[in-house]
Amino acid sequence: MTRSVVSVTVDLVLLTIRQGALQALLVRRGIPPFQGRWALPGGFVLPDEDLAEAAARELREETGVDPTAGHFEQLATYGAPGRDPRGRVVTVAYLALLPDLPSPVAGSDAAGADWRPVDDIEPGELAFDHDRILGDGIERARAKLEYTPLATAFCPAEFTVADLRTVYETVWRTRLDPRNFHRKVTGADGFVEPTGGTVIRDRGRPAQLFRRGPATLLHPPLLRQSSPPGS
Amino acid sequence: MTRSVVSVTVDLVLLTIRQGALQALLVRRGIPPFQGRWALPGGFVLPDEDLAEAAARELREETGVDPTAGHFEQLATYGAPGRDPRGRVVTVAYLALLPDLPSPVAGSDAAGADWRPVDDIEPGELAFDHDRILGDGIERARAKLEYTPLATAFCPAEFTVADLRTVYETVWRTRLDPRNFHRKVTGADGFVEPTGGTVIRDRGRPAQLFRRGPATLLHPPLLRQSSPPGS
DNA sequence: GTAATAGTGTCTTTCAGACATTATGTC
């Protein structure tokens, strides 16, 4: 039996919502190959490290953030023979959905790191096959908002219904009816729980604050392609 | 930077419906480690092979079946440091949903290979962490039947609505109302297309034959946990 | 007061689930 000896890396698709846009964390590569190009953060898996451990370590190194702050899951694995000029490198990609962090990009060991709106990332701009990995991560996130309560991972510990609606509208690039959205979110079992507090964002009536509920699946789901209001 | 040099394998969760039960293909290991134990089919990725290619090759070797016959997708990757006593082995698992094959388990290079009802596989019976991989594959299959038309992957090229219903009932371990199921399946856009032919299974009115439609997502989805009748 | 946002209630349509009824075959 012919064994193939390869290197294994983890790459991170880190998504957050900043300034009203879905953004991904990219790093500028300090060393060849693809030196100077933007890429997903990531690195080699250490000899005695589990894959998720390696991804969590990279997340801490790149953002200074605890992986438990948002949501974290394995995305997919990419191992085409020619994807890395250094040789056979198989990468296990992880997807994280994070709240807008107070101190992002701290302690990064890359030449530069920045949040970039995903719509501004040009096709072919990223190193390796990171274009495709990022695209797969975005699509996974979009799909998961429909039937899981993961939109709350983009929010801080306490948030309003309007905050949560903004998450959906930003990720899906749609408008949702605020009144029907409120009814669905507060009606779905275990989606959100009131904290009792309220907050005033700009003008208007104070909004109730909520925290994440215990549900892991949404019943019924919030569907993406429902007819948008006014169209 | 410390690189970890590891071996990479692919493992296959092959699911089909035989004799009214959801079954998985297992092989009996002919060599250590875990010699004589049941395991998922799989093997090492060749030096110039993409991951999906390696999985498709193993599928052909183990079952003699073309991967295009059913459905084929990457499942997940498992790389805990101690999962293989031979050293660091990361495995990329693939999931295939296959119709009941006329010549299963042909050309297998394992000591033995057999379809086994998934409910008869004891916890801890399988080698490595294949218990968990199989469980993840089954759960993925169950979930995907809800919002994709992949149940047709378990059927031959032409099938009846009752055949398709049996797939759902077997995978989900439920009963579905034949009349409502018929209405939903024939009403969902692109799920199935009539071939014009009919067939008589046992007694009763001849059933129309259908083939798979072009849809890749089901709108609306067929939900598993819908309120059970009379409760 | 006006403007703005939060939240509730109501109406209509659509669709899921329950189940009667008809259609077409074997025996």
Place this chain on the structure above:
DNA sequence: GACATAATGTCTGAAAGACACTATTAC
């Protein structure tokens, strides 16, 4: 004829989308 399965139709209740209306703040 009886019996079995396939397919269609009808009824009811739940939920989605549209949108009127009330509540509570800033100005």
